[in-house]
Amino acid sequence: MADDPTKKGPADRTRVSTSEAHELRYWSEKFGVSHDELKRAVAAVGNSAEKVEAYFRDRSRDARR
Template sequence: MDNKQNVGAPDRDRINVNEDYELQYWSEALCVSRDELRNAVKEAGTSAEKVKAYLNK
């Protein structure tokens, strides 16, 4: 489970699609649907940078 008190760099660098608030935040931040974000994380992993790179292909 995601520790909402731990909001330092490691937490911001990872995308947890199992947490609704993160799914909402990242889908809006990256201008993609929640399903597109889930698929990108499935393909690229949880690293925010890798997901961004995957979506920019």
């Protein structure tokens, strides 16, 4: 992906990138989490957007129990 901070979303919406500031901001806002929480999720499950979303969904479900 070209480094273009004017783009609002990442070029590949199937992969979560935490290496570019604008993508870190996009994904953090999308999942409603802090940058550090997003980085921990990617470290735990990889950079698949589906897996990261499931991670937060499951974590949210566990917190409500």
